[in-house]
Amino acid sequence: MGRDEMGEKRKLALRTRALHVGEKPDPATKSVEAPLILSTNFVTDPDSTGFSAVDMKENDPYVYARWSTPTVRGLEEKLASLEEGEDALCFASGMSAASGLLLGTLKSGDHLVLSDVCYAGVAELARDMLPGFGIQVTNVNFADLQAVAAAIRPNTRLLWAESPCNPILRLTDLTAVSEIAHRAGAKFAVDSTIATPVATQPLTLGADWIVHSLTKYLNGHGDALGGVVIGRRGPLAELRRHALIHFGGALSPFNAWLIRRGLHTLSLRMRAHQEGALKVASYLESHPAIKRVIYPGLPSHPQYELARRQMANFSGMLTFQVKGDAMAAARRIAQRAQLFNYAVSLGKQRSLIYYIPTGDILRSSFTLDAAAEASYRSYAGEGIFRTSIGLDDPDDLCNDLEQALRE
Numbered sequence: 190m191g192r193d194e195m196g197e198k199r200k201l202a203l204r205t206r207a208l209h210v211g212e213k214p215d216p217a218t219k220s221v222e223a224p225l226i227l228s229t230n231f232v233t234d235p236d237s238t239g240f241s242a243v244d245m246k247e248n249d250p251y252v253y254a255r256w257s258t259p260t261v262r263g264l265e266e267k268l269a270s271l272e273e274g275e276d277a278l279c280f281a282s283g284m285s286a287a288s289g290l291l292l293g294t295l296k297s298g299d300h301l302v303l304s305d306v307c308y309a310g311v312a313e314l315a316r317d318m319l320p321g322f323g324i325q326v327t328n329v330n331f332a333d334l335q336a337v338a339a340a341i342r343p344n345t346r347l348l349w350a351e352s353p354c355n356p357i358l359r360l361t362d363l364t365a366v367s368e369i370a371h372r373a374g375a376k377f378a379v380d381s382t383i384a385t386p387v388a389t390q391p392l393t394l395g396a397d398w399i400v401h402s403l404t405k406y407l408n409g410h411g412d413a414l415g416g417v418v419i420g421r422r423g424p425l426a427e428l429r430r431h432a433l434i435h436f437g438g439a440l441s442p443f444n445a446w447l448i449r450r451g452l453h454t455l456s457l458r459m460r461a462h463q464e465g466a467l468k469v470a471s472y473l474e475s476h477p478a479i480k481r482v483i484y485p486g487l488p489s490h491p492q493y494e495l496a497r498r499q500m501a502n503f504s505g506m507l508t509f510q511v512k513g514d515a516m517a518a519a520r521r522i523a524q525r526a527q528l529f530n531y532a533v534s535l536g537k538q539r540s541l542i543y544y545i546p547t548g549d550i551l552r553s554s555f556t557l558d559a560a561a562e563a564s565y566r567s568y569a570g571e572g573i574f575r576t577s578i579g580l581d582d583p584d585d586l587c588n589d590l591e592q593a594l595r596e
């Protein structure tokens with residue numbers, strides 16, 4: 190806690206917490222930076238630990254690395270603080286966090302309402318795997334609050350949104366959907382990977398769970414997979430016992446150490462990502478070869494008012510559509526771009542670009558009805574160039590696109 194000019198106690202700012210929470214000088218060596226502890230097991234005593242993780246209690250000593258380790262635990266404390274959560278639980282990847290939350294909290298006979306556009310891995314898991322476990326799934330456009338409310342059934346246990354969603358950057362009004370979920374006695378989970386806690390803190394808007402792929406902005410350097418679920422202490426302890434320890438997707442301490450280091454600069458990086466994305470988005474919007482740009486920070490975004498209300502930072506993701514042959518443009522960009530990597534993923538220090546044809550999405554990933562397809566197409570047209578603006582100088586990025594887009 191710090192003290193402001195009035196002498197009132199106030200909470201430390203997010204960028205300060207990103208540096209300090211979950212870390213203190215190592216008592217044994219006095220090293221200022223947190224040590225990386227890779228050990229898979231820990232010396233215990235017969236009176237304090239049992240053999241089964243099911244008996245594990247909060248603040249028990251470390252036993253085995255799949256249950257918890259000091260390096261991962263420090264990261265969990267930091268992530269919980271950044272999202273205003275009571276606690277956090279790390280996993281080996283974003284997908285491991287998502288599947289852990291879905292399979293750890295839903296059972297046969299339960300109903301899930303899932304955004305009709307979300308990361309393809311989650312969409313495919315819900316479409317291809319969850320029904321086999323007896324879990325019913327309804328896909329719905331989470332920008333349409335009436336459709337969300339209409340999708341609720343007596344057995345609805347969980348609503349799941351992404352805001353902004355990957356890949357079309359459509360937003361969800363998190364406060365409104367929290368209310369719909371809670372009126373129905375259901376929980377609301379938000380994948381906030383693209384927003385990050387610098388932009389939006391879904392728990393403060395009423396959500397029950399937050400999921401992140403740590404692989405993206407939170408690590409920010411493209412060198413470690415990871416995932417996290419953030420929420421209330423009791424339900425997370427339950428999830429640790431079952432979804433983490435028994436499914437086994439534990440985060441490597443090495444990755445946790447890298448992600449912790451990435452988080453130190455999260456606030457500064459997000460400011461630079463936003464500055465770069467706004468500049469590149471504005472440049473593309475006036476480019477004669479570009480049909481449409483979608484970026485939450487542009488007044489032309491269909492939900493700009495919601496973006497301004499809900500996002501303190503517009504993040505670094507934008508999409509654009511070209512006027513001519515999109516595949517030809519994709520080939521030109523892949524061959525000619527010097528600063529952009531033509532590659533999947535997002536949220537790292539280097540800029541990325543990747544063409545996603547709408548036909549591929551409609552064929553392979555989602556079960557969209559006609560209204561949902563129309564909503565998808567209103568954001569994505571025939572196909573989008575998903576673009577993750579890195580930390581490069583934005584003028585250099587505009588020049589790189591200028592030469593790569595030239596016919």
Ligand SMILES: Cc1ncc(COP(=O)(O)O)c(C=O)c1O
Binds near residue numbers: 285
């Ligand atoms: C929004 C979102 N959620 C979840 C995931 C899955 O994360 P991971 O690749 O770390 O498993 C991704 C990956 O691209 C994503 O973009």
